[in-house]
Every structure is written in C-alpha cells, then in structure tokens.
Amino acid sequence: MDRLSGLDASFLYLETPAQLMHVCAVMVLDQSTMPTPYTFADLMAHIDDSVHDVPAFTRKIRGVPMGLDHPVWVRDQQFDIERHVHRLAVPSPGGYRELMDLCAHLAALPLDRSRPLWEMWVIEGYRPDGPDGAAGDEKVVVFSKMHHATVDGVSGSNLISHLCSLEPDAPPLAPEEKPSPTRDPKRPELLARGVIGVATRPVTLFKVIGPSAELITKSIGRAREGTAMAAPFSAPRTSFNGTITAHRTIALADVDLDDIREIKKATGSTVNDVVLTLCGGALRSYLAERGELPESSLMATVPVSVRESSKRTQGANKVSALFTKLGTDIDDPLERLEMLAERNRNAKDHHNAISADALQDWAEFAAPRTFGLAVRTYANLRLAEKHPVVHNLVISNVPGPPVPLYFMGARIEALYPLGPVFHGAGLNITVMSNAGMVHVGAIACRESVPDGDALVQHFPGELERLRTAVAKR
Structure with a gap:
C-alpha cells in the first residue's frame, strides 16, 4: 500500500x-x-x-x-x-x-x-x-x-x-x-491515516510558506530586471482557449532530428529552443490561415522534469513547469529562435531558483472533495472564457531512444506521445525523439481545433524555413 x-x-x-x-x-x-x-x-x-x-x-x-x-x-x-x-x-x-x-x-x-x-x-x-x-x-x-x-x-x-x-x-x-x-x-x-494527515497539515504548511514567500520576492526582482520567465494570465485569447468538450482530435507529424541538431549547433541554442521555435512558427501559420493571429505572442506552459533534483522519493510525477513566449508575433524564424533562446535561458535561471519540490509540496494541500468540486464548478460556469488567459497551450519535449526499439519483437517505426488538454488550454503538442526522428503528436478539443492536421502540417515547412534562414545568415 x-x-x-x-x-x-x-x-x-x-x-x-x-x-x-x-x-x-x-x-x-x-x-x-x-x-x-x-x-x-x-x-x-x-x-x-x-x-x-x-x-x-x-x-x-x-x-x-x-x-x-x-x-x-x-x-x-x-x-x-x-x-x-x-x-x-x-x-x-x-x-x-x-x-x-x-x-x-x-x-x-x-x-x-x-x-x-x-x-x-x-x-x-x-x-x-x-x-x-x-x-x-x-x-x-x-x-x-x-x-x-x-x-x-x-x-x-x-x-x-x-x-x-x-x-x-x-x-x-x-x-x-x-x-x-x-x-x-x-x-x-x-x-486513522487520514486523521493523522489532517492533524499534521498545519505544520507542513508552515514549512512551505517561508520559502514560497522568499521566492515571490525574488521573482518580483527578476521581473523588474527583465530576467523573469513569462507571467501567467498575460496570453492573448485564441479559439482554443475556452471551455473544452469531451471530443478530441489527433494529428501527427515527423521531422528529422539531425536537421534540428544542425540548427542547434549553428546557432548555439538547444534542441528544446528549436522545437519551440517550430511550434511557434506552426501556430503562427495555422492562426494566420484562419484569420485569428493575435498581435502579441502566444504563451506555452512547458513541463520540466525535476526527477534528478527532487528530494522526494514517493510519487510518479516529479515535474515542474515554466512559461515561455513562443514568438508567434515574429515572422522571421531565425529571429524567433534567437528570441526564444534568450528568453528560455532567463526562464531556466528563474526556474532553477525555485525549489524542485515546490509544486509537489503545495499539491499536498489539494483537498480531494473541495478540489474536485472547484474544477467542476469552473467548467460548468465556463470561467475559462471570462478571465484573462493563463496560457495558450501545453508543449512537452520528451527525450526518446536514440536507437530503434522493438515492442514485443516488432520494430517501433514511430512513437507519438499525446498529453491531456485543459479548460482554458484546449491544445497540447508533445514531441518525442526516436531513432533519429522527432515525432510530433497534437491532441485538442475537437470544437476548438477541428482539424489538427492543418496545424501539424506546418512543422516540416517551418523546419525548412529555419534551416534556410540559418544557412543564409
């Protein structure tokens, strides 16, 4: 147990x-x-x-x-x-x-x-x-x-x-x-275990409040210096930022990992910087085709593994998250990459200043019945459509195997991961490397993104645009 x-x-x-x-x-x-x-x-x-x-x-x-x-x-x-x-x-x-x-x-x-x-x-x-x-x-x-x-x-x-x-x-x-x-x-x-947990909760809360207050003070300082990660509730509204339904749409795409690595090497960026640049470009093209491109940049929540730095031994989820602007307001792909690389460095520094276990510590206070009731009320009242947008979507980059793998003896030709979607952020893009390829999986609320292929079909073209821009510089 x-x-x-x-x-x-x-x-x-x-x-x-x-x-x-x-x-x-x-x-x-x-x-x-x-x-x-x-x-x-x-x-x-x-x-x-x-x-x-x-x-x-x-x-x-x-x-x-x-x-x-x-x-x-x-x-x-x-x-x-x-x-x-x-x-x-x-x-x-x-x-x-x-x-x-x-x-x-x-x-x-x-x-x-x-x-x-x-x-x-x-x-x-x-x-x-x-x-x-x-x-x-x-x-x-x-x-x-x-x-x-x-x-x-x-x-x-x-x-x-x-x-x-x-x-x-x-x-x-x-x-x-x-x-x-x-x-x-x-x-x-x-x-009995539940009663003990309730009784010790105030002590645990006291231990968490101090470091959290210190973090808020430091974050305000970073914001004044312009070195903080993007702030939530500052994203523009799009068609996939509302109350979601139970219907889903799925779309898949592939890009070459070697091409991404070449761009990374030539620009001094990271694989994740390049992936986010492609996501920003694909989203820009998709929204522009629909006449919905906002003037300000879309913002993504990017899950970050803290498995190596966490002090907690229990729990399957050892993650934190950072917010990043995707540069959808920038047409030039190389300029978008350079912007993202700089902002991601600041976001990583800001994120590293946060305890690896902060999210896990605060999650301990999620009361089962109260939390569930709050989520249902939030959905029923369609509150995601009434307050500023927290973030536009979730983008995950999961490292995969560098060599071919065999599932029960059958070679895995492609492996596309798909994450959950949320009220207020009805689109999730997850990418995973696998034996020299990067597989892109997009899942969305069907009413918010009725044709996921109209989005993911831009990934190969955005990669080629970025390669061309890097070669010309």
Missing part, C-alpha cells in the same frame, strides 16, 4: 468527463521483425508476462474515508490482462485519416478507476499513406493510455521500456521490479 503524492492525486481531482487526465501514445509497429508471425493472442500474452510484476501496471486506487487524505495504491487482486489490452481494426480504407479518427475516439474515453489505470488498444489493418498517395504495407498500431496519476513524461517513457528491447528476440530493457504489496488496508487504518 502506497499513498499517492499530492501532485499525483491532483490529476485525479482535475478530471471531469470533458477534462480527462490520461496521457496517450500512438506506436506504429512493423510486425515483420517479430521472431514469430504476429497474432493478437501472442502479443497479449507477451504483454501480460511483461507487466504482471510491475506495480505501475497492476495497482489500482483506493480512496480514504470521507476524503480526509489522498488515495492509496493497492494491488489489484483480480488483475486480468483482457480488461486492459483490446483488439480493433481500422475502418476501411484503413489509412491515416481513419486511424486518427479512431485514436481520437479512444482518447476521449475515460479509464475505469476500479482497475489499474491503463489500457492498450491493438489496432490492425493500418495502411499508411505512401508518398504517391497509395496505401503502403500493413502495420499494427498500439494506442496506449495511462492516467497522469501514474506517470509523467519521463516515467512514462521508462514504463514503455518494460515492453521493449534492443533486438527483436532480446529481453526487455528494464530490470525486473519487485511485485507491489498485496495487503489491502482496512477502512479503520485508512481513516
């Missing part, structure tokens, strides 16, 4: 029928590399064998009486792989558009909280569109979902390694973990 950290539990409290808090991934597999011919039954059996002793795959949540404290993880004694791995086929003709519609539908379905919070949908019959428009060879696609209470970007990538290897017939990369505890606590024990 393990108690959820406040940050992990917050993703449970944030969830509503429209604001689903799971993270997804689209894996395109080449089954021709499998040691034995592909069958769904064999694939499911291999997944079952790989996850049955991994706590993150076999534990479920159990609430504390009266919501006195955050829930706890307990082992699912009735764990059944058939409740988590499902089989589907892409509707005819089985191309990209049909696959995206199917994945968007699956992403809009909530996870069953009575079971471990993950699912995999094995989708057969996908024939990706070739350069000439003709259908290519048939692929198997795995659409995975895991609740954000269970994983963040880094831990989610690590969990995938439990199912992957460096060779088709090699064992998984990750070492074996000890099985999760089997003891299921009784109600009196959970109640």
Whole structure:
C-alpha cells in the first residue's frame, strides 16, 4: 500500500468527463521483425508476462474515508490482462485519416478507476499513406493510455521500456521490479491515516510558506530586471482557449532530428529552443490561415522534469513547469529562435531558483472533495472564457531512444506521445525523439481545433524555413 503524492492525486481531482487526465501514445509497429508471425493472442500474452510484476501496471486506487487524505495504491487482486489490452481494426480504407479518427475516439474515453489505470488498444489493418498517395504495407498500431496519476513524461517513457528491447528476440530493457504489496488496508487504518494527515497539515504548511514567500520576492526582482520567465494570465485569447468538450482530435507529424541538431549547433541554442521555435512558427501559420493571429505572442506552459533534483522519493510525477513566449508575433524564424533562446535561458535561471519540490509540496494541500468540486464548478460556469488567459497551450519535449526499439519483437517505426488538454488550454503538442526522428503528436478539443492536421502540417515547412534562414545568415 502506497499513498499517492499530492501532485499525483491532483490529476485525479482535475478530471471531469470533458477534462480527462490520461496521457496517450500512438506506436506504429512493423510486425515483420517479430521472431514469430504476429497474432493478437501472442502479443497479449507477451504483454501480460511483461507487466504482471510491475506495480505501475497492476495497482489500482483506493480512496480514504470521507476524503480526509489522498488515495492509496493497492494491488489489484483480480488483475486480468483482457480488461486492459483490446483488439480493433481500422475502418476501411484503413489509412491515416481513419486511424486518427479512431485514436481520437479512444482518447476521449475515460479509464475505469476500479482497475489499474491503463489500457492498450491493438489496432490492425493500418495502411499508411505512401508518398504517391497509395496505401503502403500493413502495420499494427498500439494506442496506449495511462492516467497522469501514474506517470509523467519521463516515467512514462521508462514504463514503455518494460515492453521493449534492443533486438527483436532480446529481453526487455528494464530490470525486473519487485511485485507491489498485496495487503489491502482496512477502512479503520485508512481513516486513522487520514486523521493523522489532517492533524499534521498545519505544520507542513508552515514549512512551505517561508520559502514560497522568499521566492515571490525574488521573482518580483527578476521581473523588474527583465530576467523573469513569462507571467501567467498575460496570453492573448485564441479559439482554443475556452471551455473544452469531451471530443478530441489527433494529428501527427515527423521531422528529422539531425536537421534540428544542425540548427542547434549553428546557432548555439538547444534542441528544446528549436522545437519551440517550430511550434511557434506552426501556430503562427495555422492562426494566420484562419484569420485569428493575435498581435502579441502566444504563451506555452512547458513541463520540466525535476526527477534528478527532487528530494522526494514517493510519487510518479516529479515535474515542474515554466512559461515561455513562443514568438508567434515574429515572422522571421531565425529571429524567433534567437528570441526564444534568450528568453528560455532567463526562464531556466528563474526556474532553477525555485525549489524542485515546490509544486509537489503545495499539491499536498489539494483537498480531494473541495478540489474536485472547484474544477467542476469552473467548467460548468465556463470561467475559462471570462478571465484573462493563463496560457495558450501545453508543449512537452520528451527525450526518446536514440536507437530503434522493438515492442514485443516488432520494430517501433514511430512513437507519438499525446498529453491531456485543459479548460482554458484546449491544445497540447508533445514531441518525442526516436531513432533519429522527432515525432510530433497534437491532441485538442475537437470544437476548438477541428482539424489538427492543418496545424501539424506546418512543422516540416517551418523546419525548412529555419534551416534556410540559418544557412543564409
């Protein structure tokens, strides 16, 4: 039995029928590399064998009486792989558009909280569109979902390694973990733990207030010096900054990692600077085509892993976040990159001055019932449309494997991550490197971004524009 950290539990409290808090991934597999011919039954059996002793795959949540404290993880004694791995086929003709519609539908379905919070949908019959428009060879696609209470970007990538290897017939990369505890606590024990947690909360609050007050003072100083990160509630409003619905749209794109690295080297920037520059350019073009480009720059929340610097041992989510302007008000891609690189340096310095555990510390005070009621009230009153925009979207950059990986023996041709969307920020762009490519996954509220491809199709062109500008300077 393990108690959820406040940050992990917050993703449970944030969830509503429209604001689903799971993270997804689209894996395109080449089954021709499998040691034995592909069958769904064999694939499911291999997944079952790989996850049955991994706590993150076999534990479920159990609430504390009266919501006195955050829930706890307990082992699912009735764990059944058939409740988590499902089989589907892409509707005819089985191309990209049909696959995206199917994945968007699956992403809009909530996870069953009575079971471990993950699912995999094995989708057969996908024939990706070739350069000439003709259908290519048939692929198997795995659409995975895991609740954000269970994983963040880094831990989610690590969990995938439990199912992957460096060779088709090699064992998984990750070492074996000890099985999760089997003891299921009784109600009196959970109640007692909740009471103790409530009683000690004022002491914890006192310890957090001091450093937070000092941080605010330093942030004001940075703002006066012009070295602070972008301030929330200062973003312009766009069509994807309102109350979201339960409908989703998904779009995918690919760019070459070597091209990004060449630009990084030539400009003295970082890979993340280049990625954010591409995002800013794609968003600028998308909004301009719709006649919606604001005069001021869009602002993104960028999750940052604090796994290496955190002093907390518990909790799946070890993240913080920084705010950054994307330069959507700048047409020249090189000028946008230079601006972003400078602002990101300031934002990183500002972020590094904040305790790695600050967000986790404050999340401990998220009261289960109060927090959940507040989120539902916020959505029902459509408050996201009535106050200044906090941020326009979330952009995540997740480092992936530098070499090809094999999922149950099938080579992973592409791996597209997809994060959650929120009321007030109905678009999420997540990128992940994989064996020399950068895979871009965009997920959005369908009513806010009805055609995600109209956005992601600009990524290759923006990369070429940036390469040309760097070469000419």
